[in-house]
Amino acid sequence: METSETAQAPKAIEKSPEPVEKEQDRHSSDKFVLVGKSIRVFPGMRLPLLDMPEAKAYQAEDIENDGTHLYALVCNPDLYIRMSHIRQRIGTKTKGLLPLLAAGVAFWRPLKRRTMILIYQLPMGGRVVTSDKFNSPFPREESELIAGWIKPIVNALNYLAVSNLTHRAIRPDNFYYLDSEKTQVVLGDCITAPPAFNQPAQCETIGSMLCHPEGRGNGTLADDLYAFGASLITLALGYTPTQDLTDDELLALKVKKGSYSALVGTGRLPLFLIDLLRGLLFDELDQRWNLMSIEEWIGGRRSPSIQKKNNFVSQRPFMFKDEEYYTCRALAVAFVQNREIAIDAIRSEKFLTWLAHGFEDKSMYDAVQKSFEQAAVSFPVRERQNEFLLAHICLLFNPAVPLCLKDFVFMPDAWGMLLAIFFLQNKDPKPLTRIMFSGILADGYLLKNDFIASQKIKTWQMTLKRLAVGYGIERLLYELNPGFPCQSPLIRKEYVTEMSGLLEALEAVSNNVDVKDNPLDRHVAAFITVNCPDKFNDQMSDINSSRDNLAAQGLLSLFSALQKRFGPDKLFGLCAWIGRHILPMLQNYHNLEKREQLEKDLPKYIHKGSLIEMYRFLDNRDERLADAQSFEQARRDYYQISQEIESLSGDREKRTEEALKAGYELATIFSFSLSFLMIIFLLISRYLKG
Amino acid sequence: MADTGKKGKNKLHGAISTMIVLFPMVYFLRSTVVFLMLTMMPTLASLFIETKNGSRYKYKWLCIGGLNFAGALPFMFKMWFTDNTIWGAIAMFFSIKTILVTFGAAALGLLFARTIPMFVLTFIETKDQRRVLALKEIQKKMVEKWGEEVTVFQAKKPLR
Numbered sequence: 137m138e139t140s141e142t143a144q145a146p147k148a149i150e151k152s153p154e155p156v157e158k159e160q161d162r163h164s165s166d167k168f169v170l171v172g173k174s175i176r177v178f179p180g181m182r183l184p185l186l187d188m189p190e191a192k193a194y195q196a197e198d199i200e201n202d203g204t205h206l207y208a209l210v211c212n213p214d215l216y217i218r219m220s221h222i223r224q225r226i227g228t229k230t231k232g233l234l235p236l237l238a239a240g241v242a243f244w245r246p247l248k249r250r251t252m253i254l255i256y257q258l259p260m261g262g263r264v265v266t267s268d269k270f271n272s273p274f275p276r277e278e279s280e281l282i283a284g285w286i287k288p289i290v291n292a293l294n295y296l297a298v299s300n301l302t303h304r305a306i307r308p309d310n311f312y313y314l315d316s317e318k319t320q321v322v323l324g325d326c327i328t329a330p331p332a333f334n335q336p337a338q339c340e341t342i343g344s345m346l347c348h349p350e351g352r353g354n355g356t357l358a359d360d361l362y363a364f365g366a367s368l369i370t371l372a373l374g375y376t377p378t379q380d381l382t383d384d385e386l387l388a389l390k391v392k393k394g395s396y397s398a399l400v401g402t403g404r405l406p407l408f409l410i411d412l413l414r415g416l417l418f419d420e421l422d423q424r425w426n427l428m429s430i431e432e433w434i435g436g437r438r439s440p441s442i443q444k445k446n447n448f449v450s451q452r453p454f455m456f457k458d459e460e461y462y463t464c465r466a467l468a469v470a471f472v473q474n475r476e477i478a479i480d481a482i483r484s485e486k487f488l489t490w491l492a493h494g495f496e497d498k499s500m501y502d503a504v505q506k507s508f509e510q511a512a513v514s515f516p517v518r519e520r521q522n523e524f525l526l527a528h529i530c531l532l533f534n535p536a537v538p539l540c541l542k543d544f545v546f547m548p549d550a551w552g553m554l555l556a557i558f559f560l561q562n563k564d565p566k567p568l569t570r571i572m573f574s575g576i577l578a579d580g581y582l583l584k585n586d587f588i589a590s591q592k593i594k595t596w597q598m599t600l601k602r603l604a605v606g607y608g609i610e611r612l613l614y615e616l617n618p619g620f621p622c623q624s625p626l627i628r629k630e631y632v633t634e635m636s637g638l639l640e641a642l643e644a645v646s647n648n649v650d651v652k653d654n655p656l657d658r659h660v661a662a663f664i665t666v667n668c669p670d671k672f673n674d675q676m677s678d679i680n681s682s683r684d685n686l687a688a689q690g691l692l693s694l695f696s697a698l699q700k701r702f703g704p705d706k707l708f709g710l711c712a713w714i715g716r717h718i719l720p721m722l723q724n725y726h727n728l729e730k731r732e733q734l735e736k737d738l739p740k741y742i743h744k745g746s747l748i749e750m751y752r753f754l755d756n757r758d759e760r761l762a763d764a765q766s767f768e769q770a771r772r773d774y775y776q777i778s779q780e781i782e783s784l785s786g787d788r789e790k791r792t793e794e795a796l797k798a799g800y801e802l803a804t805i806f807s808f809s810l811s812f813l814m815i816i817f818l819l820i821s822r823y824l825k826g
Numbered sequence: 827m828a829d830t831g832k833k834g835k836n837k838l839h840g841a842i843s844t845m846i847v848l849f850p851m852v853y854f855l856r857s858t859v860v861f862l863m864l865t866m867m868p869t870l871a872s873l874f875i876e877t878k879n880g881s882r883y884k885y886k887w888l889c890i891g892g893l894n895f896a897g898a899l900p901f902m903f904k905m906w907f908t909d910n911t912i913w914g915a916i917a918m919f920f921s922i923k924t925i926l927v928t929f930g931a932a933a934l935g936l937l938f939a940r941t942i943p944m945f946v947l948t949f950i951e952t953k954d955q956r957r958v959l960a961l962k963e964i965q966k967k968m969v970e971k972w973g974e975e976v977t978v979f980q981a982k983k984p985l986r
Contacts, residue, residue: 726975726976727972728971728972729971767972767975767976770968770971770976771975771976771978771979774968774976774977777964778965778977780957780961781958781962781965784961785954785958791950791954792947793882795946795947796946796947798943799943799944799945799947800883800885800889801885802946803885803889803942803943804889804892807888807889807890807891810892810893810896811892811895814896814899815899818899
């Protein structure tokens with residue numbers, strides 16, 4: 137929308153009063169940072185024992201409520217945090233969950249930028265596990281263990297499941313004692329990092345272990361239950377039996393023996409826990425215990441949890457990387473682990489022969505054949521065919537494995553999160569859009585029997601295809617990650633997560649930006665469209681118009697509506713900034729004198745700091761209507777005058793003929809008049825003579 | 827066929843009626859007719875030339891005729907009240923004074939027919955040029971007020 141008019145903005149517009157200082161920052165000092173209205177966080181008072189891998193802990197106090205012990209976790213502003221938890225959990229106290237009392241964005245001096253600060257209730261009993269080897273905290277009595285450990289955590293997981301959330305940070309070192317008597321066990325923070333980002337390998341399922349840490353996705357309750365089971369083993373034994381194994385070795389062991397056997401190893405668990413742990417650690421999703429199974433177990437029902445045998449076992453082995461594989465499930469895991477060479481194996485004749493002759497059931501062979509045909513039809517380039525084949529066949533063999541692509545391995549539900557992480561890390565998101573359009577993502581959902589999600593992909597593809605401002609990849613970024621801070625380069629450091637903070641953030645940066653930059657870039661537009669219930673479809677339509685005046689009108693209309701709705705009342709810097717971009721709006725008036733007058737008076741309104749008044753001034757409906765009507769009349773008049781000029785000066789021959797004819801007529805009239813006068817004269821003179 | 831017959835009959839009736847009216851008139855006004863035939867010769871000559879040349883506007887003979895008639899009138903009056911006979915008419919015409927006045931008046935008519943149209947043409951052209959200049963000035967002011975956009979106009983076509 138940068139136009140010559142913009143460049144020729146009146147000088148008065150360039151000067152603007154200082155932007156409004158943020159209310160919250162004004163009340164903060166060097167000693168503390170204010171979160172919300174009454175919570176002070178002290179940057180100089182660290183609490184290292186409560187640190188999370190991606191967030192440091194600090195002392196905090198509530199000046200309105202002295203009795204509550206708090207601590208703050210300061211999030212890394214360059215890392216994805218789980219805003220959905222913040223939105224749903226603030227102020228709720230759930231047994232088994234560390235209470236999240238408040239959260240807010242504030243300027244954090246050590247980072248020299250604004251970031252999210254979480255305020256939790258201080259766990260007075262501290263962390264349960266503070267070292268690699270420890271004495272098991274579990275009581276010897278089964279009933280005490282169930283009452284003190286199992287029930288609270290199951291309650292917490294149940295609450296999260298009902299809230300459509302998952303914890304995904306259940307690991308031995310993330311259990312706390314809420315009270316100083318160490319009777320109330322709670323799960324610690326899970327917000328400060330992407331889901332399962334810092335999870336140790338033993339606490340993640342085989343599929344999740346294969347993913348890149350950023351690509352594990354929110355997962356489901358089953359993933360939390362698995363992590364709970366794995367954590368219980370460590371807590372029960374006082375050490376992690378698999379701590380000396382590398383992640384790859386542990387993965388191989390899990391695939392070979394099953395998760396329960398791999399994780400327990402030679403450890404000696406309390407007998408009453410074995411059924412529960414076996415149930416929680418089933419690798420087959422349909423066999424893994426759910427909350428109801430655990431409730432039944434708590435209620436005393438002890439049904440043996442025996443893993444069903446996999447019937448899809450080949451009679452002959454398939455050799456891959458010098459290893460013999462008898463099952464498709466194990467082979468899929470190996471393919472994901474060795475994806476550089478997996479495609480050669482998939483395209484080899486031996487592979488199809490093994491599928492054709494190794495199994496009695498030929499359905500897998502047929503499905504693989506179809507995959508080859510689908511790849512050939514859908515992708516003209518062999519490289520893309522290979523990418524599709526690898527991902528598709530791995531999911532066919534083992535629906536629990538993640539999407540396996542050349543550069544990324546991730547769960548389908550982590551796509552949106554990955555997009556957010558790409559933007560946070562300033563990476564080019566093109567590979568992710570390619571995945572979306574290739575159909576591999578929809579395929580991943582379909583093979584995991586998630587038909588609703590696979591339908592959503594089509595909507596997302598349509599959004600991605602629209603290049604207009606307010607759509608495209610930026611729109612998806614904010615739609616799929618509710619509460620994600622606006623990533624506009626203009627206000628990225630302001631960490632804007634709510635609409636109410638957007639205009640303040642733009643005001644804060646208005647004196648430090650190049651005023652030629654449009655305040656409504658693609659990110660800001662998408663952020664508004666997603667986070668504002670009004671959507672502002674009309675304004676967005678105007679902004680995307682190819683006509684500069686309409687686009688400028690849309691811009692001012694949108695921002696004035698935002699100021700009206702979210703405040704603040706005075707936005708001096710933003711008014712001056714927007715003033716540079718709305719000059720084409722003067723073209724709405726056809727009368728040049730009116731335009732000049734408006735341009736002359738505009739600085740007065742800019743200095744008032746009200747976008748609403750600016751909009752009213754520039755878009756007076758009655759005046760515009762009168763101007764348009766007068767202009768139409770003027771156009772008609774001009775056209776008629778042109779036609780008259782054309783008739784007067786265009787065809788001279790005709791005009792000459794007309795003039796000559798008139799001349800002859802005049803001469804004739806003159807001649808006959810003389811003759812008539814003569815008759816009258818003669819008659820009168822004869823009459824007078826008698 | 828019946829219509830053609832009717833039309834032919836009507837024409838015949840018309841011609842007969844005209845003859846019935848005209849012949850007595852020519853007979854009773856025979857001196858006047860002779861005098862006018864002689865004095866109006868320039869007019870008749872002009873009519874003949876214009877008809878022969880196929881002029882688009884046949885006004886010249888009317889212009890000559892008007893003044894020619896005006897020139898002839900005083901002598902015709904004089905003839906009516908002195909010697910209103912054919913010989914009187916011929917004698918009146920052949921006086922030098924009559925010829926000079928009637929033919930002079932016809933020449934004046936010719937002069938009018940030649941000069942007045944040219945004068946009117948010059949006058950109209952000058953008027954047109956002034957009007958065009960004035961209109962262009964109005965348009966210039968309109969462009970100053972509304973910009974170049976005002977020059978673009980598409981007349982709405984009527985709906986069919």
